[in-house]
Amino acid sequence: MLDRIHLAVIQEVERQGSLTAAADRLCVTQSALSHSMKKLEQQLGTPIWLREGRSLRLTQAGRYLLELAGRVLPQLQLAEERLRQFAQGxxxxxxxxxxxxxxxxxxxxxxxxxxxxxxxxxxxxxxxxxxxxxxxxxxxxxxxxxxxxxxxxxxxxxxxxFDYEQVLVVARGHALAGAAHALPRQLAQEVLITYPVAPERLDIYTRFLLPAGVAPARHKTIETTDIMLQMVAGGRGVAALPRWLVQEYAARMDVVPVRLGPRGIAKQxxxxxxxxxxxxxxxxxxxxxxxxxxxxxxxxxxxxxx
Missing domain, CATH: 3.40.190.10 (Periplasmic binding protein-like II)
Incomplete structure (x- = not known):
């Protein structure tokens, strides 16, 4: 009754927004797709979508099948890939x-x-x-x-x-470069450079700044580590990275690690x-x-x- 293609159709309609776009994506005609899904609805005894103008809205049964597709289809794809690999040695x-x-x-x-x-x-x-x-x-x-x-x-x-320590990264000529550790209030006037991650997922915020009620003067995001550390070395801000990574870059860039707080921030x-x-x-x-x-x-x- 319920086949893999039905789950794929429900998933693609949700992704593409229409039966026509889903049919194009699945390389079938819209009429064939519509006929297959109407037949499934008849067999199940319940509708999968409700029409609202030109759009489709999943029913409770449709939402259940969409969740099922999200779990089952990746496992089927993995099984097929594994079997292909076995067949090819x-x-x-x-x-x-x-x-x-x-x-x-x-x-x-x-x-x-x-x-x-x-x-x-x-x-x-x-x-x-x-x-x-x-x-x-x-x-x-x-x-x-x-x-x-x-x-x-x-x-x-x-x-x-792997155990490591999260540290503050500053330019070699920065006022904190020779400090035993940095305190949250010392970052209040700094530009903090991080990866494009929400502050609530950044240790520099959750385990250092926010508990002290401190915010940096500005928060700037950069995707690549090299550019981030170039900015730090050029005096454009400070960052927070693993100590081992900073030590590797310190051999070719003018950056140094500084402990975050007297006890540091331990990570794994x-x-x-x-x-x-x-x-x-x-x-x-x-x-x-x-x-x-x-x-x-x-x-x-x-x-x-x-």
């Missing part, structure tokens, strides 16, 4: 979603040796999940989620793989996966490699600092 694919901008720099260091160790596994990094990665993981659109802010949900597991990068997939050998291998490389990196940084 490939091991599988590892789709990684990013939920933090600076984590990308860390991820590059893990992906390179992983590709060498697992040549029959494809790796795809999906940055479009930066702000919706949790749902993407749960809906089988990605296999691993890189995030500094895990949210526990049934069926998901988050593994901490986590890798999130579905519990049902944790026994997949190449997924396990990626998590283990990330953990081992991060431990070695911490040892190296400690040696440099001492």
């Amino acid at each position: 490939e091991r599988g694919s590892l789709r990684i979603g990013m939920e933090c901008h600076p984590c990308y720099q860390w991820l590059l260091k893990v992906v390179s040796p992983y590709l060498a160790a697992w040549p029959d596994v494809d790796v795809d990094v999906k940055q479009r999940f930066q702000f919706g990665g949790l749902d993407a993981l749960q809906d089988h659109e990605i296999d691993l989620l890189v995030t500094p802010d895990p949210v526990q949900r049934p069926g998901l597991h988050f593994e901490p793989v 990068i986590h890798l999130g996966a579905r519990v049902a997939d944790l026994q997949t050998d190449y997924l396990q291998a990626f998590i283990a490699l990330a953990r081992s490389m991060s431990a070695q990196k911490a040892i190296n940084l400690e040696a440099i600092q001492t």
Whole structure:
């Protein structure tokens, strides 16, 4: 009765806004699409849409099927992709979603040796999940989620793989450059440069400025780390980034890290996966490699600092 094409039609009509546009997207005629959906409505005994002028509004049954499509279709697509890989002699694919901008720099260091160790596994990094990665993981659109802010949900597991400190980044000639730590009030006259993320998801706000009732003079957003640090080095503002990342850039840019508050802000990068997939050998291998490389990196940084 209910086929995959029905779910795809409901999803596309919702996305495109009309049966005509959905039919074009699915490469079928509008009449064939309409006939198929009317037949389904007859079999179900309930309408899927209500017409309001030229637009369609989902009924309660239609909304249920739309939610079902969001869960089922990605899993079917994943199953087909896995079977295609098996048929071609490939091991599988590892789709990684990013939920933090600076984590990308860390991820590059893990992906390179992983590709060498697992040549029959494809790796795809999906940055479009930066702000919706949790749902993407749960809906089988990605296999691993890189995030500094895990949210526990049934069926998901988050593994901490890298400890780091979030620090303030200032120009080498800045008044705070030689300070043991920065205080919130010292940022009240500063231009704060961040990635384009809502303030309520930024540690510099939630764990440093807002508890002290302080706001920066101006908040500016920049998407790329290189440009952000060029701005900081040029005295155009300050930023908040992982200490390890700042130390790497400090070798070629006039920027220095400053602790945020007397105790600093401790963070962790986590890798999130579905519990049902944790026994997949190449997924396990990626998590283990990330953990081992991060431990070695911490040892190296400690040696440099001492």
